[in-house]
Amino acid sequence: MSKERIGFVGLGLMGHGMARNIVTKGFPLTVVGHRNRAPVESLVSHGAAEAKSARALAEASDIVMICVTGSPEVEAVINGPDGLAAAGKPLLIVDSSTSDPSVTMRLATQLKEKDITLIDAPLSRTPKDAEEGTLDVMVGGGEADVARAWPVIDCFAGRVVHTGPTGSGHTMKLLNNFVSLGYAALYSEALALGAKAGLTPKVFDAVIRGGRMDCPFYQTFAQYAVGRDPNAHRFAIRNAAKDLGYLAAFANATGMVNPLGAAVRNSFTAAVAAGQGERYVPMLSDFVAAANGVSLEPK
Numbered sequence: 001m002s003k004e005r006i007g008f009v010g011l012g013l014m015g016h017g018m019a020r021n022i023v024t025k026g027f028p029l030t031v032v033g034h035r036n037r038a039p040v041e042s043l044v045s046h047g048a049a050e051a052k053s054a055r056a057l058a059e060a061s062d063i064v065m066i067c068v069t070g071s072p073e074v075e076a077v078i079n080g081p082d083g084l085a086a087a088g089k090p091l092l093i094v095d096s097s098t099s100d101p102s103v104t105m106r107l108a109t110q111l112k113e114k115d116i117t118l119i120d121a122p123l124s125r126t127p128k129d130a131e132e133g134t135l136d137v138m139v140g141g142g143e144a145d146v147a148r149a150w151p152v153i154d155c156f157a158g159r160v161v162h163t164g165p166t167g168s169g170h171t172m173k174l175l176n177n178f179v180s181l182g183y184a185a186l187y188s189e190a191l192a193l194g195a196k197a198g199l200t201p202k203v204f205d206a207v208i209r210g211g212r213m214d215c216p217f218y219q220t221f222a223q224y225a226v227g228r229d230p231n232a233h234r235f236a237i238r239n240a241a242k243d244l245g246y247l248a249a250f251a252n253a254t255g256m257v258n259p260l261g262a263a264v265r266n267s268f269t270a271a272v273a274a275g276q277g278e279r280y281v282p283m284l285s286d287f288v289a290a291a292n293g294v295s296l297e298p299k
Helices: 015-024 038-045 054-059 071-079 101-112 127-132 143-153 168-196 201-208 216-225 237-254 259-273 281-291
Strands: 006-009 029-032 049-051 063-066 091-095 116-120 135-140 157-164
Touching (some): 006 015, 015 029, 015 038, 015 127, 049 054, 063 071, 071 101, 091 143, 101 116, 101 168, 116 168, 157 168, 168 216, 168 237, 168 259, 201 216, 216 281, 237 259, 259 281
Parallel strands (some): 029 049, 063 091, 135 157
């Protein structure tokens, strides 16, 4: 039995590793390039084909993976003048972006009329995990559609959880990011307060690491805050702020009072407003420290 043909849009920090795992594990893969040619050429060298547009990619695919920044970009990829929907054919679209759940559900309803199925499969962990095929994936969609996409997702996932209907994966992703980014804001303030009191990040780490408050997210955060590795967790502060904005809209739509979410969002949006948006999440610690007149750099 021949494998389904896979299309992939969004060859960024996460997408390249995901797509490489798909093609090296035997699926016919077509990709569409953007400004950065390096990931396209890398995937072509592994056997992928290149399409010149999202429409052409859809024409060559049965299942299309999307891994872009957020809902506006997803809508442009699907409904743009030369987008996936313009191919006018049945398609299963798997959105692995961090998108607004309300937009995901609206798009799914609209696309159903065109014989296109949209499910959501957002990601957790890091680009390193994408390369190693060990991402956590939260999948929202109907049973049959999730079962069809599962072998493709399994190429780059270490753990897959079916969260419920379409939109539930993106909802769970927002909750996941709320917790992780909340920790990032908390660590940043704790490190700055420690520095004010003369406690270095190294001392802070000696107490937290290996104790009850240790976790893999803390370890990658500390890899920068203590070890000064700039590539410890390559997730931009501006994208974190965007996700927290989606969380705020979600909380508002449900009538939920979300004061901690607002506080965490303010930490990230302040960094974006100060021109720090392209830096990575653990670097929020430097911004908070500097705002309080201290430095976390080792002396």
